[in-house]
Amino acid sequence: MFAEPSAPVSGGRTPTVIRVLVLATFVVILNETIMINAIPRLMVDLAISDRAAQWVSTAFMLTMAAIIPTTGWFLQRVSTRQAYAVAMGVFLAGTALSAAAPSFAVLLLGRIIQAGGTAVMMPLLMTTLMTVVHEHDRGRVMGNVTLAISVAPAMGPVISGAVLQIGSWRWLFVLVLPIAGVITWLGLRQLENVGEPRAGQIDSVSVALAALGFGGLVFGLSRFESGNFTSPALIVAAGSALIAGFVLRQLSLQRSGTPLLDLRVLLSGTYTKALVLMSVAFMAMLGSMILLPLYLQNLRGLSPLATGLLVMPGGMAMGLLGPTVGRLFDRFGGRLLVIPGSIGIAASLAGFTQISMTMPYWQLLGLHVLLMLSLAAAFTPVFTLGLGALPQHLYSHGSSMLGTLQQVAAAFGTALVVTVMSARSTTLVESGADAVTAHLDGMRLAFLVSAALALIVVIMAVLLPSRAVAREQFEETETIPEFAKS
Template sequence: MSADPSAPASEGRTPTVIRVLVLATFVVILNETIMINAIPRLMADLEVTERTAQWVSTAFMLTMAAVIPTTGWFLQRVSTRQAYSVAMGVFLAGTALSAVAPSFAVLLLGRIIQAGGTAVMMPLLMTTLMTVVPEHDRGRVMGNVTLAISVAPAMGPVISGLVLQVGSWRWLFVLVLPITGIITWLGLRQLENVGEPQAGAIDPVSVALAAIGFGGLVFGLSRFESDNLAGPALIVAAGAALIAVFALRQLRLQRTGTPLLDLRVLLAGTYTKALVLMSVAFMAMLGSMILLPLYLQNLRGLSPLATGLLVMPGGLAMGLLGPTVGRLFDRFGGRMLVIPGSIGIAAALAGFTQISMTMPYWQLIALHILMMVSLAATFTPVFTLGLGALPQQLYSHGSSMLGTLQQVAAAFGTALVVTVMSARSTELVADGTDPIAAHLDGMRLAFLVSAALALIVIVMAALLPSRAAAPEAAEEPDAPELVKG
């Protein structure tokens, strides 16, 4: 190895290892939302119902929720290059299988394999960033990361809309294959290992509990409907119970062996506050990401491509603002960004409660840009503050828990707004209200619920420090000293 990748990055430069991982992460995250517009084509080509076709997105989210809890352990046991090879190799295999899938079942399997690779990339990127970038430069580099991971989900529906205008849904995978192959090859040429792998056996019981518990929780949340609450609630309760058993087992393994997910990260007060803030903000954001396309397509009659183009400015603004937010964080700290950002999120969601059949599109675009810019001002500092409060040996576990709770929050936010919207509109229709007016009223109430959630984000933002005090490195890996600030 010609250079020490863990050495501090030169001033103003993003380390090569981070550039490679950001590029790869952009491609794999893009695929999480790229199938949203393809549902009608899948229904026709593979002869499945709409509910069945939705599984190409649901299965992706379920797999992420089931796999991410294991990544904290995995990233400590293998080298950076090995983790990258596994993640990109698995993603390539899933993409290739999806492209040639002769049936919906095979396509679903391909999406699950894709998600397995994607689940490793985000924690790998965050863990590596926190290891190789010095504290005074993390905001700037995290801002560049935000650009990639924010723009990718926003671009997914737009790219798929363009592709589907001229070709089959299979081209969504065919076009990704060579790009992923080139990025994988470039990464293996340039990537250097960061840190040293640690020995340690995996606990199969913990893996099963995490996969079934978190997967079951997300599955149950994804099945909620206004006229079907009992069954999904039972699945959610079972998932939550298994997660509780998983947590108790991790506490025991912390004393006697190697935990799959080290819960001592929660002893760091700043990390825990950041975790709550991120989860609730994700809940509010994903709820609005579901509601806005439903409003634009089902009520205003826009095509999927037009819908994608209308929300694209917000996604681009969020991503392009990321580096600026990062530099401001490095200079002034987190509070001056996170508090206004959290207020902006609540204001944007409150604005969406005023939607109508005649609301000008420029107002919708302005509200969406306000929300996405506010999220950019919030996410970059909160990621950096939260993980910065942990000792280095817990970075991978902190990233893993953050990623897991994002998936759970996304599922919970989606279930919450869809259930509230459906229940309200069904109730109004039963009372004789016009269906379109009822649907619109249901959406307004769902946006109001999201705005109420955003008030929690404001409270948590006020509790965060401006900077995370650097924790002392632990002498023993089983007894880290954590900052409680």
């Protein structure tokens, strides 16, 4: 797909192909978070336990983790229009199946199919952006992308809370279906192919190792919240072993030029630092996204809709700041943004360690807005710096690895904070503390762990360069460049 790209465009306008892909990505990401508030309703309507209901989110995350490692190979073998048609077609099929699901098993299947389409969209968007947008304009365009992909998850819980006030959970899919259908139609009318696909066989062993390894790792991490440590630890160990096998397989395949996921992206020091920073920041962010609703609903007694409205300004602020961050990045480079952003992430998470039953809502709102603004200041430059440090023929593989590790980081962050919170709460209850005090103290400790993780983000931010100047060095030091070009 990107072997022979057109010359990158420069100027004030965002290319049409990027506008189309951003709109489609907005819809699929909105759908990813729109089910958060529907779990209690699912438990009643489908007569399932809370543990089973959580699978509407867990299965989505597992599927994403299993499929994204294959997207680097896939995006190089099909045209832009074909990749878009497959992604949106699969997403539409999953949405329709979920809306009409007569049972929980069918709903789960629909969500898995939806995730299959969603897994392709983000790597497709990021790879196309890096290919068609001139280096001097990438910050601005990436900022506009941030506007879409930040507002979508913030709006998901609010929209679902409003819909569930007046209708069934099925309407969450029914409303998305025609919107996604129209966007698919418009996209296929306006989308132009970028570059030419390359021929190549897919390695079935790599696919199996990636699916079982990354899927198993995410599944094992998601099970730690059950309180049973032995079984999840064994699953995580098995997943890690399969991932090790996947890595060895890719290193072997690189000698023939057909790896499923090209690990030579890690030869770029800038990309590797950006990868670590993004993964740890995502881990800390997801942990806070789990803890804050639990605090607001379980301890402060807010409704799901009120909770969504309270956290919406932070997501909106993050999205609205995105274009400004992008323009500042194009003008001044990354360090001016990433270092203050990483410090802001650590400071906001440290502030959440002071939560109490009487903390004013305006303070919670302020801390959440600070967190989201800090993430906006970090994410846009880090995405652009990391991918910009790679040669063009590795853009799709770099996007794929970023997406994969984001899913793993999300699962690890969630498992970590829930495990820390539960362990602390249980210990205090057994010591004679009341349940509310124990739960609150467990949440404070979990936020403290997230704040400690954010210190790693600060360190990596200091190590990043202001500009993606490492690409030329990467191309000079790459040990086997001809394999990637074959």
